[in-house]
Amino acid sequence: MLIDAVVIILRETLEAAILIGILISISNSVSIKPYWLFLSLTCGIFSAVGYAASLGSISTWFDYVGQEVVNASIQYLIYGCLLATAVLTANSNLRLTFSLKLAMASAATLAMIREGSEIIIFFTGFLSKEHIMAEALTSGFIGLTIGMSVGALCYFSIIACPRKTRMKVQITLLSFIAAGMVAQATQLLIQADWLPSTGQLWDSTGILSEQSTVGQLAYATFGYEATPTPVEVYTYLIALLLIPTAIAISFYRSSPPGNPPLSLEKRNQRP
């Protein structure tokens, strides 16, 4: 078994698997059948192949930082989709089930393109080494199943929460993942020199190393960085706070006077 292949595929799968686990749990809570996931899987896999095939030429864009710019754009788009998902889940007054499905499907598709393309590129390295290709694929499959198991664990843990607190857990987790996407995208733009590069704000490697298992999980769920730059931290905080703010604004704008708003979950429980 190729341990490297297990670790690489696990790392790439983890973030998307946790995100998709949360999205399926939301789908379940608001009684939307998760058919959107099949569409996401199909679009995500095909688009990831296309993106992987063109990454070589994309990388040469903008004076060899095209990869960072496109990946950052994908991650900002995921943030937008998750923001919409959070608002539409929390506020049933909006009654936009199709929009919610679209937001969840888009977020999952984009996450699969981002992570899937790197997995595909990794395996292209084995095309000339046929003797270990089967071993690499088997090892990768193990990594994939571990990642998916973590996603499933996340789903079942959320579903096991009492109905009253479940939506809060979902929105909170989604908010942290979404803010993590923004922090990663910001980091990519710093790497491309599109955003100002400064020294790190702190170094928490001693407390939680990014290389550790917990560190990797924290990276996938909270966008944890042991040595973040100020720009990263500020954009993370803004992105994080924007979600409850957007939910509050949506309630304020959509709630009829004297009629308390209901969550989609509660509405679906009505006879």
Next chain:
Amino acid sequence: MNISRTLLITFFLSAQTIAVAATPIIKIEIRNHLFYPAEVIVPANQKVKLLIHNTDPTPEEFESYELNREKVIVGNSKAVVFIGPLEQGEYPFFGEFNMSTALGKVIAR
């Protein structure tokens, strides 16, 4: 009005020239899943542009936890990664697709 605009343009152009001129470019080559040089010396407290040339036909991912950098470099291609400003010290990096061999470090002095 015209003078102030001219001054403004001159300022931005000169600022950009200074910024471009001030960023040192360091070349790194990936060959047979190894980094050449494996130890990259860069000036401390200054932004640096790494120009990485992957001469292998296979892809590699330049990665460093300490530098907070991650970038896929497909086979036979070039990539640019900006790092720093770094405090004095050593910052290990590795090729994620060939972790056992592709190892290196940036030394900021």
